[in-house]
Amino acid sequence: MENRPLALVKYAQAAPKWIATLALTGLAVGSAWADSKGPMVPPLPQYQAECAACHIAYPAGMLPAASWKRVMGSLSKHYGTDASLDETSVRAISQWLQVNAGTYKRVREEPPQDRITTSAWFVRKHDELDPAIWKQAAVKSAANCMACHTRADKGSFSEREITFPKGLDARFRRNWSD
Amino acid sequence: MHTFFRILGGVTLAWACATTASAGTPAEQLNALAAQAGRSPNPAQGQQFFNAQHGREWSCASCHSALPTGDGKHASTGKPMGPLAPAFNPERFTDPAKSEKWFRRNCNDVLARACTAAEKADVLAWLISLKR
Numbered sequence: 068m069e070n071r072p073l074a075l076v077k078y079a080q081a082a083p084k085w086i087a088t089l090a091l092t093g094l095a096v097g098s099a100w101a102d103s104k105g106p107m108v109p110p111l112p113q114y115q116a117e118c119a120a121c122h123i124a125y126p127a128g129m130l131p132a133a134s135w136k137r138v139m140g141s142l143s144k145h146y147g148t149d150a151s152l153d154e155t156s157v158r159a160i161s162q163w164l165q166v167n168a169g170t171y172k173r174v175r176e177e178p179p180q181d182r183i184t185t186s187a188w189f190v191r192k193h194d195e196l197d198p199a200i201w202k203q204a205a206v207k208s209a210a211n212c213m214a215c216h217t218r219a220d221k222g223s224f225s226e227r228e229i230t231f232p233k234g235l236d237a238r239f240r241r242n243w244s245d
Numbered sequence: 246m247h248t249f250f251r252i253l254g255g256v257t258l259a260w261a262c263a264t265t266a267s268a269g270t271p272a273e274q275l276n277a278l279a280a281q282a283g284r285s286p287n288p289a290q291g292q293q294f295f296n297a298q299h300g301r302e303w304s305c306a307s308c309h310s311a312l313p314t315g316d317g318k319h320a321s322t323g324k325p326m327g328p329l330a331p332a333f334n335p336e337r338f339t340d341p342a343k344s345e346k347w348f349r350r351n352c353n354d355v356l357a358r359a360c361t362a363a364e365k366a367d368v369l370a371w372l373i374s375l376k377r
Binding site: 121122123143146147148149150151152153206207208210211213214 | 319324
């Protein structure tokens with residue numbers, strides 16, 4: 068499975084640098100801000116197959132390139148588990164992540180431990196939640212987007228798609244609109 | 246004499262290919278593991294191994310559940326996963342490279358080392374023994 072660059076990127080490589088910058092920024096905005104109206108970058112099938120085995124295929128635009136580089140360079144120690152992968156897959160997925168990583172102003176900052184969930188924008192967007200919610204059995208961890216974002220696995224995080232997690236204690240109902 | 250060894254070599258090679266290259270079924274993968282282990286697989290031991298902790302936080306059952314005939318759930322991310330027993334999920338143990346990848350990762354998470362061929366054979370024998 069060859070990772071073909073998107074036509075836009077191919078074009079941008081031959082174009083002056085400012086066009087490349089514009090094009091890449093456009094891509095990143097679409098993927099990083101899934102609740103924006105922009106088109107989402109469809110994930111590389113290999114990324115979907117390998118990474119979404121244990122969690123959703125997090126939109127590539129949710130981490131900056133430097134973070135993805137470290138993540139892909141340390142898969143045998145991946146947030147407490149061994150996620151090691153053959154070298155061919157690592158190379159293909161890394162390449163795709165570098166092209167589609169977040170370059171939008173809010174994502175450029177490398178979050179602590181290269182975790183999406185420690186990014187300033189993530190923390191701000193979830194600051195109305197009771198911190199105890201992440202530890203509940205119905206949620207398990209902040210990495211489990213699907214607990215509330217019903218279409219997170221499709222890369223979609225629109226406000227309208229947020230539902231109260233099944234089996235979560237009603238005392239967490241504060242601030243829920245569904 | 247040379248001819249004899251050439252033929253013997255050819256036969257050995259053909260046999261090796263037959264046992265490894267076409268390991269597209271759980272039974273074929275079990276045979277290959279048993280051959281590597283040099284003993285018959287022990288399903289009861291496999292069940293015990295699967296459900297025990299091995300000096301770390303997780304057992305195999307932490308994600309696959311104690312009776313892997315139903316869905317499992319990733320112990321840290323909560324992501325649901327299909328049953329591990331082949332009779333309940335026809336995709337399981339049909340791709341040797343995939344089986345090896347997951348044994349490598351999961352044995353490292355559960356035991357902090359690679360599993361032996363005998364341990365893998367025992368577990369797979371138990372999984373295959375789980376019928377509808």
